[in-house]
Amino acid sequence: TVAFLNDQWMALEEAKISPLDRGFLYGDGVYEVIPVHKGQPVALNAHVSRLTRGLSDIKLHVNKTSEEWRSLIIDVVTHNQRGDEPADYTAIYLHVSRGADTKRHHAFPQGITPTVFAFSFDIPPPPPKQRENVNCLQVGLSEDKRWKRCHIKSTSLLGNVLHYQAAAEQGLAETILYNEHRQVTEASSCNVFAVIAGIVVTPPLDLQLLPGITRLCVIQALKSAHIPVEERVLTVEELLRSDEVWLTSSTKEIAPVSQVDGHLIGDGRAGEYWERAINALDNVKFTL
Numbered sequence: 001t002v003a004f005l006n007d008q009w010m011a012l013e014e015a016k017i018s019p020l021d022r023g024f025l026y027g028d029g030v031y032e033v034i035p036v037h038k039g040q041p042v043a044l045n046a047h048v049s050r051l052t053r054g055l056s057d058i059k060l061h062v063n064k065t066s067e068e069w070r071s072l073i074i075d076v077v078t079h080n081q082r083g084d085e086p087a088d089y090t091a092i093y094l095h096v097s098r099g100a101d102t103k104r105h106h107a108f109p110q111g112i113t114p115t116v117f118a119f120s121f122d123i124p125p126p127p128p129k130q131r132e133n134v135n136c137l138q139v140g141l142s143e144d145k146r147w148k149r150c151h152i153k154s155t156s157l158l159g160n161v162l163h164y165q166a167a168a169e170q171g172l173a174e175t176i177l178y179n180e181h182r183q184v185t186e187a188s189s190c191n192v193f194a195v196i197a198g199i200v201v202t203p204p205l206d207l208q209l210l211p212g213i214t215r216l217c218v219i220q221a222l223k224s225a226h227i228p229v230e231e232r233v234l235t236v237e238e239l240l241r242s243d244e245v246w247l248t249s250s251t252k253e254i255a256p257v258s259q260v261d262g263h264l265i266g267d268g269r270a271g272e273y274w275e276r277a278i279n280a281l282d283n284v285k286f287t288l
């Protein structure tokens with residue numbers, strides 16, 4: 001694997017950063033995971049605009065235009081191409097931290113250079129597109145114990161990791177999270193959709209959840225396929241009684257869920273709306 005670190009290309013094993021890097025000490029940074037299907041980045045513009053928004057939200061100035069971010073991502077793909085054929089399914093991890101200071105101090109240091117790191121890794125192929133052939137996930141449910149700026153794709157992921165690990169320890173694939181009003185926010189590394197009486201529902205964007213790029217692609221795909229979709233508050237009680245539940249992320253695309261916290265969803269198999277959504281997704285994923 002070839003990595004990019006501070007304007008240099010190197011073998012991933014050779015990439016080294018200072019222990020005083022604020023990404024290491026404070027999780028002071030933002031990141032992106034951009035899926036690459038057969039050499040083509042998915043929703044590249046949408047990923048770059050979330051990155052630049054995140055950098056500006058945390059007041060981290062990097063001397064790169066959106067065009068330069070896009071070409072960096074494409075260069076990481078190119079540097080990691082094996083042979084003539086692009087690998088089938090990979091993703092680019094792109095991480096920007098505030099950089100290394102000479103001491104440990106909370107306030108932003110003046111005059112340091114941000115750390116920009118990127119590499120490529122293999123991801124599983126997208127799920128099969130027929131409902132009979134896809135595996136469903138069983139997931140847990142928990143009150144969201146993270147911070148109040150979940151719209152930022154922050155590298156401080158301890159809250160997410162602890163929620164994810166709690167699921168893993170029970171043999172579950174994810175944890176769906178809800179706020180103090182028992183409204184669903186998202187999952188520890190995915191966005192959440194539910195199908196209720198023929199309408200696909202997903203929680204509205206606010207500070208409680210990440211504006212997932214797959215979420216955006218799925219909403220676009222549903223709209224272009226004339227499938228009703230609503231961004232609205234979704235309570236835990238509605239979620240548990242819904243006909244279908246899906247989790248979306250760059251590495252999972254749309255994953256159907258069969259059980260939430262021991263409650264069977266629908267008949268416990270991927271549903272008809274899931275099949276329509278996953279088939280509609282291909283028409284938009286390279287356009288955003």
Ligand code: PLP
Nearest residue numbers: 189190191210212213214249250
């Ligand atoms: N929500 C959280 C907390 C995430 O970490 C992620 C992705 O890793 C998502 C949602 C899904 O976002 P995307 O579709 O951009 O991968």
